[in-house]
Amino acid sequence: MDLAKLERRSEFEWRVMPFGRMRVPGVIFASEALLRQMDDKVYEQVTNVAMLPGIVAASYAMPDAHWGYGFPIGGVAAFDPDQGGVVSAGGVGFDISCGVRTLHTGLRHDDIEPLKKQLTDTLYHAIPAGLGSTGAIRLEAAQMDAMLRGGAHWAVDQGFGEATDLERIEEGGCMRGADPSQVSEQAKKRQRDEMGTLGSGNHYLEVQQVTDIYAADIAAAFGVKPGDVVVSIHCGSRGLGHQIGTEFLRRMVISAPGYGIDLPDRELACAPIRSPLGQDYLGAMRSAINCALANRQILTHLTRKVFSQLLPQSRLPLLYDVSHNTCKVETHSVGGRPKELFVHRKGATRAFGPGHPDLPEALREVGQPVLIGGSMGTASYILAGTRASMQRAFGSACHGSGRAMSRHQALRNWNGRHVVDELAGRGILIRSPSSRGVAEEAPGAYKDVNAVVDSADHAGLACKVARLEPIICIKG
Amino acid sequence: MSAERWEHFPHEADMGVRGLGATLERAFEQAALALTAVVTDPATVTPLERVSLACEAPDTELLFVDWLNALVYEMATRSMLFSRFEVRLQGHRLSAKAWGEALDIARHHPAVEVKGATYTALKVALQPDGAWLAQCVVDV
Numbered sequence: 001m002d003l004a005k006l007e008r009r010s011e012f013e014w015r016v017m018p019f020g021r022m023r024v025p026g027v028i029f030a031s032e033a034l035l036r037q038m039d040d041k042v043y044e045q046v047t048n049v050a051m052l053p054g055i056v057a058a059s060y061a062m063p064d065a066h067w068g069y070g071f072p073i074g075g076v077a078a079f080d081p082d083q084g085g086v087v088s089a090g091g092v093g094f095d096i097s098c099g100v101r102t103l104h105t106g107l108r109h110d111d112i113e114p115l116k117k118q119l120t121d122t123l124y125h126a127i128p129a130g131l132g133s134t135g136a137i138r139l140e141a142a143q144m145d146a147m148l149r150g151g152a153h154w155a156v157d158q159g160f161g162e163a164t165d166l167e168r169i170e171e172g173g174c175m176r177g178a179d180p181s182q183v184s185e186q187a188k189k190r191q192r193d194e195m196g197t198l199g200s201g202n203h204y205l206e207v208q209q210v211t212d213i214y215a216a217d218i219a220a221a222f223g224v225k226p227g228d229v230v231v232s233i234h235c236g237s238r239g240l241g242h243q244i245g246t247e248f249l250r251r252m253v254i255s256a257p258g259y260g261i262d263l264p265d266r267e268l269a270c271a272p273i274r275s276p277l278g279q280d281y282l283g284a285m286r287s288a289i290n291c292a293l294a295n296r297q298i299l300t301h302l303t304r305k306v307f308s309q310l311l312p313q314s315r316l317p318l319l320y321d322v323s324h325n326t327c328k329v330e331t332h333s334v335g336g337r338p339k340e341l342f343v344h345r346k347g348a349t350r351a352f353g354p355g356h357p358d359l360p361e362a363l364r365e366v367g368q369p370v371l372i373g374g375s376m377g378t379a380s381y382i383l384a385g386t387r388a389s390m391q392r393a394f395g396s397a398c399h400g401s402g403r404a405m406s407r408h409q410a411l412r413n414w415n416g417r418h419v420v421d422e423l424a425g426r427g428i429l430i431r432s433p434s435s436r437g438v439a440e441e442a443p444g445a446y447k448d449v450n451a452v453v454d455s456a457d458h459a460g461l462a463c464k465v466a467r468l469e470p471i472i473c474i475k476g
Numbered sequence: 477m478s479a480e481r482w483e484h485f486p487h488e489a490d491m492g493v494r495g496l497g498a499t500l501e502r503a504f505e506q507a508a509l510a511l512t513a514v515v516t517d518p519a520t521v522t523p524l525e526r527v528s529l530a531c532e533a534p535d536t537e538l539l540f541v542d543w544l545n546a547l548v549y550e551m552a553t554r555s556m557l558f559s560r561f562e563v564r565l566q567g568h569r570l571s572a573k574a575w576g577e578a579l580d581i582a583r584h585h586p587a588v589e590v591k592g593a594t595y596t597a598l599k600v601a602l603q604p605d606g607a608w609l610a611q612c613v614v615d616v
Contacts, residue, residue, distance in 0.1 A: 039488055041488070066488045066489055067487065067488040067489065068489065069594050069595070069596050069613070069615065070595075070596075073489060093615075094591040094592050094594075094615045095591060095615075130581070130586065130589075131515065131579065131581075131586035131588065131589040132555055132579045132581050132586060186549060186553075189553050190549065190552050190553055199589060200586070200587075200588045200589040200616075201588050201589065201591075201616050239552050242548075242591040242592050242615075243549070243592075245591075245592060246545050246548075246592040246593075249594075249595070250538070250541075250542070253538070253595065254534060254538070265595075266595035266598070267594060267595045267596050269595075403488055403489045405488070406486035406487055406488055406489075406490075406491070407486075407490070407491055407588075407616070408484055408485075408486040408491065409486060433581055433585075433586070434585055434586060434587050434588070435585065436585065436587035436588075437586075437587045437588050440587060440588065
């Protein structure tokens with residue numbers, strides 16, 4: 001990105017002052033080095049989002065921002081319904097509520113080592129991964145609607161996991177305001193056999209070990225210490241979310257002129273929050289959030305079964321579950337006054353600070369866990385929301401390392417078999433149904449997650465708590 | 477005039493699909509092959525079973541995205557891959573036949589699942605050399 005177009009506000013905050021049709025500034029949080037690597041498309045997309053009706057304060061990009069659809073991936077924007085604000089299917093994305101959850105295991109690295117290969121193979125067998133894999137349950141119409149209304153609550157009622165899991169999930173595991181009648185039959189059909197599946201692309205299940213602690217008091221509250229083994233699951237709302245995204249993007253593109261919205265990019269398709277289409281989308285999108293929460297809950301259950309079979313002494317309570325691609329109604333301070341806003345996070349994590357009423361009691365003192373996924377072979381991080389993060393970008397932080405090159409380029413640079421062998425040499429076991437998928441997702445195709453997390457920490461978006469390294473990775 | 481062909485073009489997070497042909501119909505068919513090639517080598521997919529599709533949109537570019545999304549939907553719900561296509565266009569109305577077979581993980585080694593076709597880098601246009609081009613980025 002050409003830095004001359006930006007105004008530097010601090011070491012980690014850069015501004016695009018409004019020009020043309022921009023209603024608010026653009027703000028990018030990143031180190032100079034990360035910013036230089038960012039595609040110019042991020043600049044273009046940040047400024048496009050700033051043109052949308054009813055946007056509040058600024059159009060934000062997180063340190064892992066890269067070229068997305070309409071919104072950059074790593075984009076955050078809040079809209080005020082009283083100011084003609086919009087809800088955007090493009091601003092949420094196709095994989096609605098894609099997210100990460102991390103489970104404790106109660107195990108130490110030494111407990112895993114003798115069983116590592118067996119654990120890897122058993123997890124790979126138990127967790128449906130990759131294109132064409134199906135889940136163990138098939139949902140008929142009535143169950144489908146109950147799942148879309150109930151989210152992880154529904155899953156727990158069906159015997160997948162524990163009621164105590166729910167308080168460690170955003171929205172207590174159930175997104176209110178879901179309206180399954182706004183979810184098309186096509187979307188439901190796409191989901192019928194996909195409950196409890198990981199999907200493909202960058203989705204994974206990893207067994208990880210804690211290597212470093214940066215904030216001892218917060219780490220203690222989160223229950224992590226060096227040498228601990230945890231499990232992280234990254235996946236989303238599967239075919240249902242993709243189909244809802246596809247259908248509403250189309251409806252919003254076609255109806256935008258009728259609402260007097262001149263879209264700077266078709267992919268920014270949106271509708272006024274206070275319009276029938278805006279409300280229909282919110283009902284469908286919230287159903288997809290519940291689908292993602294139920295899906296991660298079922299995968300949690302499958303993971304626990306494997307661990308209890310091989311390592312009976314293990315216990316896998318949920319540390320936390322975060323969602324990346326969402327639009328949520330939240331109260332934020334605007335001009336010193338509380339205001340209800342529709343906050344879009346596209347490839348960005350909510351990062352509520354200490355004292356926030358939406359946090360479970362056990363975490364309220366220290367702030368929300370922010371789970372940052374790496375890519376095979378690279379580190380993952382646990383961060384925490386801070387009081388400052390509420391003032392930066394509506395309590396938001398980065399979500400991962402973010403891609404640094406296209407799949408196209410990655411295929412030219414790497415061979416799947418070699419990637420698996422090289423990681424095995426470093427003690428990291430990979431299982432994936434697709435060798436080409438592994439090459440496309442090679443660790444080197446991503447930005448340096450350490451640099452991304454350091455920028456998020458220095459910019460005050462969230463504070464670093466712990467670093468995790470992979471031991472086993474089941475890749476979708 | 478250039479021959480019918482398909483290709484991929486890079487997008488930072490995902491993949492672009494592009495079809496070129498003497499007519500709009502052929503360009504749409506070639507782009508569908510490019511879509512299959514995101515998942516697997518189209519040469520490994522035997523055109524055994526036929527599926528009929530139809531869609532309609534306010535303009536040709538939206539119709540192109542609808543066409544690819546109709547295929548994404550059929551691939552997902554039938555668990556099939558397609559390797560032969562026959563597209564007919566009447567104004568902004570499309571009817572098509574697609575031939576393919578059931579996904580076989582051991583034989584097709586699917587790389588990735590396509591979530592949906594997007595409006596990013598979307599273009600349907602007549603090229604200076606007289607060939608039609610149809611392209612967009614697909615989310616994977």
